[in-house]
Amino acid sequence: MPYGRKTPPAVNLDGRQPIEIVDAVKSFGHITVLRGLSLTVGPGEVVVLIGASGSGKSTLLRCIVGLETLDAGDIRSVGLSVREKHNLRAIRTHVGIVFQQFNLFPHLSAVDNVTLGPRLVLHQSREEARAQGLALLGRVGLADKADSYPLKLSGGQQQRVAIARALAMEPAAILFDEVTSALDPELVGEVLAVMRQLAQDGMTMLVVSHEMKFARDVADRVVFIDEGVIVEEGNPDLIFTEPRDPRTRQFLRRVLEH
């Protein structure tokens, strides 16, 4: 079960849902990755997607922020449809994403990585942006690394900078695409700790992860995806202890046996 929520979400959503996925269909060539998937993430909710590789989880996240285009169906972020190209930049300011490979800008320092978006897109002044950037880096535990360059940081530190970068856009929701999968095991904890704190602070989060303990502790809802559709979803305790669908049971058996 999740911790008690301390603060409500900061963004005024006006009754709109942060993320609404409706019958999403996406193919790459002959391979259909998403087969009519529907999912809604409510304000302050932490939803964890689990499933085998290739089940479409990462593709779904990329479709939400328009890095891939849907073949059919729709995704609305804070009411904006991803099918209308002119919405994409606005959607991307409302929904942040943190990638598995961090994807920090190597030619910019940590704080410059964090402030680039706010300065160019939110039109913050250099001072404003830097102040916010330093505060966010402090929040992820990296205030002393503000002027360091990504290559000098460990994987865990880079990923925390990436989270700060996403937070800097003051999003309504943040997507996490297997953000600890590329990390050495001893660095995973520091990133999960930041994510736990974010969840407790009321951030709306859609997380693709293999970290089952994290899902169990932090998620409001766990969603099992297989072959491009939702097979089963619900309360994490229920899903992990009494999965109803045989495919869920099989997946959990394989994963939890490590």
Next chain:
Amino acid sequence: MGFSAVFANIAILINGFVVTIQLSIIAIVLGTLLGSLLGILRALDFRILSGTIRAYVAVFRGTPLLMQLFFAFFGLPMLGFDVDRAAAAVVALTSYSGAYISEIVYGGIIAVAKDQGDAAKAVGLSFWQMMRFVVLPQAMVVTLAPLVSWYIGVVKDTTVASVIGYTDLLRNATAVVAVTNSPFETYLVTAGFFFLLTVPMGRVVAILEARTARGWQ
């Protein structure tokens, strides 16, 4: 005969050297502008545009520079263009360099583009913001060493202009040979002039390659 005769005519070589430098600089600047434009346009990945640029590159990489120069000098006037030797040399060198440089620039961009493009788009940057603040700064570092390497080639390629009678370093060197009857000594000194340009440029390339290998520190 001999070196003394060559040095007696050194002014002719120096004049030619100056012309070679001028031609090199113009060809490098214009070729870089053209090549960068083509490389960036190609990175946009619009089907017809990319196809056109690829065809352009195939034409100018698939034919000899000297032939392209003849085309410019002898062929263009038939289409009504008034082309003197200098202009023909500039046109040929620019279009030729533009083709190669567009490949260098395009290669640099796509080497950087995918993940960095995703990250830039993810924070809401527009296409041009992405190019200006994220992709091109990184691509430029990757392309700098290959570019300067190419420039060394341009300096040497300017000598094709001597074939149509343009008074560059090589053309003037052949004139000095006629006067002094000392081809060996003349061309040795001429080589020295070329080294004055190519050796420092080679040093720059080595430095750039070392810095690129070091990455962003």
